[in-house]
Amino acid sequence: xxxxxxxxxxxxxxxxxxxxxxxxxxxxxxxxxxxxxxxxxxxxxxxxxxxxxxxxxxxxxxxxxxxxxxxxxxxxxxxxxxxxxxxxxxxxxxxxxxxxxxxxxxxxxxxxxxxxxxxxxxxxxxxxxxxxxxxxxxxxxxxxxxxxxxxxxxxxxxxxxxxxxxxxxxxxxxxxxxxxxxxxxxxxxxxxxxxxxxxxxxxxxxxxxxxxxxx
Numbered sequence: 001x002x003x004x005x006x007x008x009x010x011x012x013x014x015x016x017x018x019x020x021x022x023x024x025x026x027x028x029x030x031x032x033x034x035x036x037x038x039x040x041x042x043x044x045x046x047x048x049x050x051x052x053x054x055x056x057x058x059x060x061x062x063x064x065x066x067x068x069x070x071x072x073x074x075x076x077x078x079x080x081x082x083x084x085x086x087x088x089x090x091x092x093x094x095x096x097x098x099x100x101x102x103x104x105x106x107x108x109x110x111x112x113x114x115x116x117x118x119x120x121x122x123x124x125x126x127x128x129x130x131x132x133x134x135x136x137x138x139x140x141x142x143x144x145x146x147x148x149x150x151x152x153x154x155x156x157x158x159x160x161x162x163x164x165x166x167x168x169x170x171x172x173x174x175x176x177x178x179x180x181x182x183x184x185x186x187x188x189x190x191x192x193x194x195x196x197x198x199x200x201x202x203x204x205x206x207x208x209x210x211x212x213x214x215x
Contacts, residue, residue, distance in 0.1 A: 007094065008091040008095040008096045009096045009136070010087065010091060010096075010097045010135050011028070011134060011137070011207065012098075012099045012101070012137045013025050013098070013100055013101070013137075013139075014101060014104045014137055014139045014176060015139055015140035015192065016142065016169055016172045016173050016176065017147050017150075017151040017172075018146070018147030018149065018151035019142045020140060020142075020192050024138075024203055025041055025098050028098055028200070031200070031204045032213070037213070039096040040086070040090040040098070041098050042082070042087065042097060043100040044075070044102055044105065045058050045074070045075055045078040047087070048082045048085040048086045049081075050085070051082040051085075054078035054081075055078060057074060058074055058075065058160070059158040059159075059160050059161065060157060060158060060160055061160055062163075063161075063164045065160065068109075068114030068115055069116055071109070071110050072106060072110040072121055073124070075105075076106065076124040076127070076128040077128075079106075079128040079129060083129050087099070088132050091132070103125045103129060104176070106121055106125060107121055107125075108172050108176055109161065109175075112171050112178065113175060134186060136186065136188070136207065136210050136211060137187045138187075138190060139179070139180050139188065140190055141173070141176065141190065141192055142173075142193055143193065144166065144169045144173050145166075147169070148166075177189065188206045188210070190202050
């Protein structure tokens, strides 16, 4: 890897509920740190002061609190603040950014599962992020029932999307697989059914190979 590069790298972790993104993003940060690479950990919706305010609107309350179009508008309002205030400054400072969800989640949750036309979502995303795009997207794939069972054990109160029903989450899983198949140059689909350590090993091998990180 060229350590003289002035721009950091942008890695996003995606997947349905309960796939283990939060655990894996921290494990990846530790792996990078051991190789002398400083990273910023962030998330969507959220990741900046204004975006975190919008996050609460999106992830709490009843499943029908917003329709999919409203969700998409809120998501991209939060995303704009996040990109401008957190992601872009970190990349320009030469830091790596590891983000728990980014624009693929909008395409999947509000598009494939929510029914909003994909072209509409892409236009909103383009306005929100400009040219700030991931260098690599790791999509964690897991049986829907297993993922929902894992996610059901969380006690943070942010369960609005989890309660949208099995058919919704099946569409989410299928949407992520479709994105991985359509964009193999950016996306890697990883089976998240193994142990935390096994999944971490798969992710770090992908990062090492794709982004030329010294072993």
